[in-house]
Amino acid sequence: MTVEPEHYTRYTIEPKDYIRENGLGWHEGNVVKYISRHDKKDGLKDIRKAIQYCEYIMEEYLNGHEHTVTETDDS
Numbered sequence: 001m002t003v004e005p006e007h008y009t010r011y012t013i014e015p016k017d018y019i020r021e022n023g024l025g026w027h028e029g030n031v032v033k034y035i036s037r038h039d040k041k042d043g044l045k046d047i048r049k050a051i052q053y054c055e056y057i058m059e060e061y062l063n064g065h066e067h068t069v070t071e072t073d074d075s
Contacts, residue, residue: 007040027056 004014015020015036019029032051038046 005037005041007037010040011036027053027060031057 015032018024019032024032031050034046034053038050040043050055
């Protein structure tokens with residue numbers, strides 16, 4: 001029997017189910033996981049982890065696109 005932590009089960013859709021059902025990748029899934037639990041588990045530590053995974057996503061995006069992306073490129 002698996003015990004599901006309250007910091008995940010409080011949501012209508014648990015983060016693991018949201019991640020799986022939407023086919024999110026490793027980095028995107030970790031952003032969802034850490035930001036979903038920050039206020040009930042590790043606070044600032046989880047926010048920093050979510051930011052780190054956002055930075056990984058940004059690095060992959062920048063390395064995978066041929067056009068130049070600037071800080072103000074919101075399109």
